[in-house]
Structures are given as structure tokens and as C-alpha cells.
Amino acid sequence: xxxxxxxxxxxxxxxxxxxxxxxxxxxxxxxxxxxxxxxxxxxxxxxxxxxxxxxxxxxxxxxxxxxxxxxxxxxxxxxxxxxxxxxxxxxxxxxxxxxxxxxxxxxxxxxxxxxxxxxxxxxxxxxxxxxxxxxxxxxxxxxxxxxxxxxxxxxxxxxxxxxxxxxxxxxxxxxxxxxxxxxxxxxxxxxxxxxxxxxxxxxxxxxxxxxxxxxxxxxxxxxxxxxxxxxxxxxxxxxxxxxxxxxxxxxxxxxxxxxxxxxxxxxxxxxxxxxxxxxxxxxxxxxxxxxxxxxxxxxxxxxxxxxxxxxxxxxxxxxxxxxxxxxxxxxxxxxxxxxxxxxxxxxx
Amino acid sequence: xxxxxxxxxxxxxxxxxxxxxxxxxxxxxxxxxxxxxxxxxxxxxxxxxxxxxxxxxxxxxxxxxxxxxxxxxxxxxxxxxxxxxxxxxxxxxxxxxxxxxxxxxxxxxxxxxxxxxxxxxxxxxxxxxxxxxxxxxxxxxxxxxxxxxxxxxxxxxxxxxxxxxxxxxxxxxxxxxxxxxxxxxxxxxxxxxxxxxxx
Numbered sequence: 001x002x003x004x005x006x007x008x009x010x011x012x013x014x015x016x017x018x019x020x021x022x023x024x025x026x027x028x029x030x031x032x033x034x035x036x037x038x039x040x041x042x043x044x045x046x047x048x049x050x051x052x053x054x055x056x057x058x059x060x061x062x063x064x065x066x067x068x069x070x071x072x073x074x075x076x077x078x079x080x081x082x083x084x085x086x087x088x089x090x091x092x093x094x095x096x097x098x099x100x101x102x103x104x105x106x107x108x109x110x111x112x113x114x115x116x117x118x119x120x121x122x123x124x125x126x127x128x129x130x131x132x133x134x135x136x137x138x139x140x141x142x143x144x145x146x147x148x149x150x151x152x153x154x155x156x157x158x159x160x161x162x163x164x165x166x167x168x169x170x171x172x173x174x175x176x177x178x179x180x181x182x183x184x185x186x187x188x189x190x191x192x193x194x195x196x197x198x199x200x201x202x203x204x205x206x207x208x209x210x211x212x213x214x215x216x217x218x219x220x221x222x223x224x225x226x227x228x229x230x231x232x233x234x235x236x237x238x239x240x241x242x243x244x245x246x247x248x249x250x251x252x253x254x255x256x257x258x259x260x261x262x263x264x265x266x267x268x269x270x271x272x273x274x275x276x277x278x279x280x281x282x283x284x285x286x287x288x289x290x291x292x293x294x295x296x297x298x299x300x301x302x303x304x305x306x307x308x309x310x311x312x313x314x315x316x317x318x319x320x321x322x323x324x325x326x327x328x329x330x331x332x333x334x335x336x337x338x339x340x341x342x343x344x345x346x347x348x
Numbered sequence: 349x350x351x352x353x354x355x356x357x358x359x360x361x362x363x364x365x366x367x368x369x370x371x372x373x374x375x376x377x378x379x380x381x382x383x384x385x386x387x388x389x390x391x392x393x394x395x396x397x398x399x400x401x402x403x404x405x406x407x408x409x410x411x412x413x414x415x416x417x418x419x420x421x422x423x424x425x426x427x428x429x430x431x432x433x434x435x436x437x438x439x440x441x442x443x444x445x446x447x448x449x450x451x452x453x454x455x456x457x458x459x460x461x462x463x464x465x466x467x468x469x470x471x472x473x474x475x476x477x478x479x480x481x482x483x484x485x486x487x488x489x490x491x492x493x494x495x496x497x498x499x500x501x502x503x504x505x506x507x508x509x510x511x512x513x514x515x516x517x518x519x520x521x522x523x524x525x526x527x528x529x530x531x532x533x534x535x536x537x538x539x540x541x542x543x544x545x546x547x
Contacts, residue, residue: 114545117541117542117545118542118545121540122542123538123540123541124438124439124539124541125439134436135436135454135457137436137541137544137545138433138436138454138458139457139458140544140545141429141432141433141544141545142433142458142459143458144544144545144546145544146387146458146459149386149387150387153385153387153388
């Protein structure tokens with residue numbers, strides 16, 4: 001078979017990570033990159049097996065094993081402690097020499113490339129000219145940059161989406177939820193089988209405020225009303241403005257009539273506190289309808305909203321400034337079996 | 349035109365002339381937003397409108413603006429990534445020059461959306477280099493002149509270059525004559541391979 005012979009300098013250029021190992025396992029020569037990563041201690045006349053653990057092929061425990069059963073595909077682990085504590089796995093192949101005793105082992109980084117470049121501060125000169133590692137590093141670098149840029153764009157788009165969703169679920173005037181967000185909350189409560197109270201609140205005499213003092217005054221009253229609602233509810237409760245002067249509160253886990261009527265009473269007195277306007281005060285009150293999920297065998301959002309609405313109109317009919325607590329579900333004529341309790345002192 | 353190119357133009361104008369000038373150019377070019385996105389694609393006409401309006405507002409020749417853009421891409425610290433990626437072309441300036449014909453393929457491998465014209469390089473016996481770009485859109489040559497000057501400086505080399513633009517079948521033939529006067533005129537800034545491996 002034809003054979004070639006090369007000076008060691010040429011071998012070092014072609015294979016900067018080679019090692020010549022004598023049959024006794026002593027390293028006789030290494031390429032410049034392998035020398036560089038050995039950390040200055042030097043590899044010459046050291047035992048190959050002291051520095052490299054053979055992972056593939058299996059079962060190679062000492063150098064004579066490798067020498068006798070050499071294999072074209074080699075995977076070695078740089079022995080722990082050679083540089084840092086954690087070891088790097090290198091790929092390569094081992095071939096027996098012709099005409100002289102010994103073995104030429106050539107190694108490459110494989111997928112350890114990124115770690116190796118960082119750990120050993122490698123430069124382009126540490127790679128063989130034919131080695132595509134530099135192109136791989138180039139791709140990794142561009143890929144990192146492109147991924148970072150894409151991530152940045154995605155985050156920005158995601159932020160814009162969240163903001164749009166937020167706006168779509170929030171009443172901009174009061175910062176309370178809107179009809180859509182209330183529907184989401186109620187659906188969740190029903191779906192998860194959580195008992196809850198539902199309160200429908202309408203501002204009494206709101207139209208007069210708007211007609212007499214203008215829309216800005218009306219907005220002021222709505223803000224004051226939402227402040228009262230925020231104050232009189234717990235953080236677990238959900239408050240939404242669902243129409244011009246109509247609010248809904250969902251009380252998670254709260255279905256007792258006494259407590260809900262107490263809250264309704266406080267809301268009504270809160271609404272009745274005069275709202276200062278420029279040169280005037282606005283005076284309003286509230287009519288309230290209440291239903292609770294425990295009244296229903298299978299609570300239904302639409303039905304409960306209708307019932308709360310019916311109860312609210314019952315309060316209106318009875319003379320406003322009061323709350324009506326429904327005690328039977330789905331009634332066309334709630335007046336026949338509702339408990340009506342007066343709220344504030346203001347007379348309709 | 350891929351967003352990266354537009355982002356580079358925007359970054360150059362903002363960094364060199366200030367944000368208000370960029371906003372003025374963007375408005376004049378009828379861009380209905382202010383900031384380009386690097387990973388989105390835009391109409392070629394938009395890029396041309398931006399450049400034309402930049403010429404008017406900055407009162408500069410297009411070739412001057414593009415050459416300055418090329419220099420900016422290599423020398424501005426915010427564009428360090430571009431400098432690094434160019435430096436992957438070779439360990440010495442001459443090796444980098446001789447790898448210019450691989451640049452388009454290299455970029456295409458990394459960012460397929462970023463269409464770049466093919467660059468060819470030849471070395472003449474008198475030591476001069478001829479770099480040719482065939483493209484349907486004139487302007488790459490001027491950017492490359494700025495890039496080459498700045499990269500030469502980065503390697504510590506000293507070069508002299510001249511750009512010629514001729515109409516041809518494919519659109520434009522842009523040709524750069526480059527003379528490498530000295531290879532180690534100043535200090536080489538080098539390339540730290542590890543610096544770019546973490547995002």
C-alpha cells in the first residue's frame with residue numbers, strides 16, 4: 001500500500017489537534033492546539049490515558065487496548081482536572097503508523113466547539129484551514145443575533161397584544177372591567193363550580209345629572225361610583241361597568257343574603273354621598289338587584305344576569321334607592337317572591 | 349428589502365445626524381411608521397425613498413451617504429456584530445479580501461431572507477484587486493467601499509480604493525479597484541471568537 005511521509009510541522013498544520021503516541025502510551029508529539037489546551041503543563045512524555053478517557057469504543061481501559069483494537073471512530077473525554085473540573089468530549093480517530101511503531105490520534109471538537117472556544121480562548125489560527133468549525137461559529141453567532149432580534153420583536157408584539165387585550169377588557173373611564181371581561185369571569189366561576197353572588201347596580205337620577213350639569217359631571221359621578229364599588233368590595237370580587245350607568249359585581253364565594261344586602265346598603269349610601277362638581281354638587285343613589293348561584297340547580301350566566309336585572313327593576317319599581325334579593329330563580333314576576341330591603345334614607 | 353438593511357440605514361442616520369433628522373427623513377419618505385423592524389421585509393421602493401430623501405435633507409450625494417453607511421457598519425460599537433462577522437472571512441486582510449466572493453453565500457447560509465448581490469474578486473499581477481458586483485440596484489458598491497476601507501483599518505492595513513458604476517444587462521456593474529498599500533500600517537483589532545457565542 002502506498003504511504004506518505006510528512007514533516008511534523010506539516011502534520012501540525014493539517015491537524016492542529018493531533019497526538020503521536022508510542023506503543024507504551026506515552027505522548028511523543030502533539031499539535032499546537034492540543035498543546036495550547038493542555039494548560040501549559042505540556043503533554044509530551046505524559047501518558048495518553050492519564051489525559052484522555054476513551055468513551056468510544058466501549059471497554060478501552062488502557063492504551064494497549066486502544067493500540068491493539070484501534071477503531072476509526074473515537075470519542076474521548078479530556079480527563080477531569082486537566083484544566084477545569086468539568087470535562088469536554090472530543091471526537092476523532094486513531095490510526096497505526098506505517099514503518100514505525102506508534103499511533104496517530106487526531107481529535108476535533110464536535111459539538112463541544114462553543115464551550116471549547118470560550119474556555120480555551122481559541123482563535124481562527126487554532127483551527128486547521130480545512131476545518132469548517134469557523135463557519136459553524138459564524139453561523140452560531142448569526143443565529144444568536146437573529147434569535148435575539150426575533151425574541152425582541154416577539155416581546156414587543158406580545159406587549160402590544162396584551163395592551164390591546166387589556167384595553168378591550170377595561171372600561172377606560174373608570175378602570176373597571178367591561179361587559180366582556182365580566183362575561184369571562186362569570187363563565188369561569190360557573191365552569192369551576194365556585195358559588196358566587198351577582199349584584200346588578202344602576203345609578204338612580206344619573207340622567208338628571210347629565211342633563212343638568214353636562215357629560216363631564218356625569219363622568220365625575222361615574223368615577224365616584226366606581227370608587228365606592230372598589231371600596232365596598234373585596235379583592236376577590238370582580239367589578240365591571242357594563243353600560244352607561246350600570247355596574248355588575250361578582251362576589252366570589254359569597255352567597256349569604258345578609259352579607260350581600262349589607263354590602264348593597266353600604267353601596268347605596270356611598271352613591272348617595274354628594275359628588276362635588278364645579279359650582280354644584282351631584283346627588284344620586286342606586287337601585288340594586290342581587291341573585292346568587294346557589295339558587296340554581298345548574299347556574300347559567302345568562303339566566304343569572306337576567307334575574308339580577310329583573311331584581312334591579314323590581315328595586316326601581318319599588319321606588320329606587322334600594323336592593324332586591326332574589327330568592328327564587330328564573331322568575332318572570334320576581335315581585336311575588338323577592339325580599340326587598342330598603343337601602344339608604346333617601347326617599348324615591 | 350429585508351428589514352436589517354433598513355434598520356442599518358436608520359441606525360446610521362440616527363447615530364450620525366440625530367433622531368430628529370431621521371424622523372424628518374422618514375416622514376418625507378412617506379414611511380407610515382418611524383422605526384424599521386430588523387426581522388420584517390419591506391418594499392424596495394421604501395428603501396429607495398428613504399435614501400433619496402436622506403440625500404435631499406442631508407444635502408449629500410447618495411454615494412457619499414452609502415459609503416459612510418459602510419464605514420458605520422464596521423466601526424460603530426453598536427454594529428460590533430457586523431465587524432465580527434466580516435472578520436470571520438480571514439485572519440489577515442488579504443485573506444479577508446480573497447474570501448469576499450464567499451460573503452454572499454455565507455450571509456445567505458445564515459439569513460436566507462437577506463438577499464445580497466454576488467461579489468467577485470480578482471487579483472491582478474500588479475498587486476491590484478478588482479472587485480465586481482452585479483446587481484439590479486445600484487448602491488452596494490458604495491457601501492462596500494466604505495466597508496472595505498473600515499475593515500482594512502480594522503486589520504491594521506492601508507488601502508486605496510475607487511468605485512466605477514456602469515449600466516449593464518443585469519442592471520448595474522459596480523467595480524471597485526483596490527490597492528493594498530500596506531498590510532500592517534496600524535494595530536490589528538483582532539477577533540475574539542468567544543465573544544459572539546452567547547446571545
